[in-house]
Amino acid sequence: MTAAARLLPYEHMPCIAHSLQRSITMAIRDSGLENVLAKCRKLVGHFKHSPANSAELRRQQEESGQQQEPLIQDVSTRWNSTVSMITRLLRNKDAVRATLELHQQRSTPAMLTNAELEKIEKLEILLEPCRYVTELLGGEQYISCSVVLPALCHLFRVMEGSDDDPGYVLRFKAAFTSDLSKRKESTNVQWLKVATALDPRFKDLKCLPRSEREGVWKSIKEESSQQSEPHRETEPDPTKKKMSLLLAASDSDEEGDPASDMSVDRYRGEPSISIEDCPLKWWSGHAGAYPSLAPLAQKYLATPATTVPCERLFSLSGHILQKKRAALSTDIVTRLVCVSNWLKEKK
Structure with a gap:
């Protein structure tokens, strides 16, 4: 399938959520948090595989005034399931401890120590922004492609190390940032840059270094000038063909289309819209003012950032x-x- 996709005459956009999940997996492994997660999975499995243990857990939750809810088992193929498992386990740690103390058997797993609980609390804080970005980019009722670079910029800023971080947190942040940076370069970054610039919410391109911003607008001007060029006849008459040779010999093509350049400059001068507004609705209302840019906006902004909507349909079909x-x-x-x-x- 991958080889066949390379032969298609289309721009390829990798799934950002998949890249993000792979970076999380690498960071957990390199930071040494895999052992405490394995202990969490053993605890959750103790209750998931035994109706009696689950019933006792619900009774302990009721006695402590908590909501009766089952624990969540993380699955490697289900994104954000690790942070969901940690969140649910931390919320019910007292009920879980009380249930384990009632049934002290050889097969009963040990409760997490205070140091291990502190580790998964730190891990929950680290994974929460990743869950937010994954859910944000996995929507299907709004534009997601133009949100990729601002979302990744937010993650890189959140994952900056500080002096107060313990060693395993610093290792997690360093491994996550390094791996995600490599995966970002393997995506279609140029496509993402143009999509971000054509989104009236993010057209200031604050998610990019200043040295890269003008290059994005230059590529948009070049592509918009191609959109504004009139379609040529399939078989022009000899006179027009000879005249076209004079145009081909001139250097006017290097100057660009002034109309398209002015259109791009006017768009850059437009005020940014609210983050809750739909960019496609904005372009629908301004298509007449920017006839060469509106088709580009439809082309770039229609690209989904992830395969999450498609995989939801696959899962639904499997059920x-x-x-x-x-x-x-x-x-x-x-x-x-x-x-x-x-x-x-x-x-």
């Missing part, structure tokens, strides 16, 4: 098409997926 329902036709499965998705959006 519908099970072994006992293997005789469903393709048309019926498609209709069931559509109906389920529409009902979810309606709720």
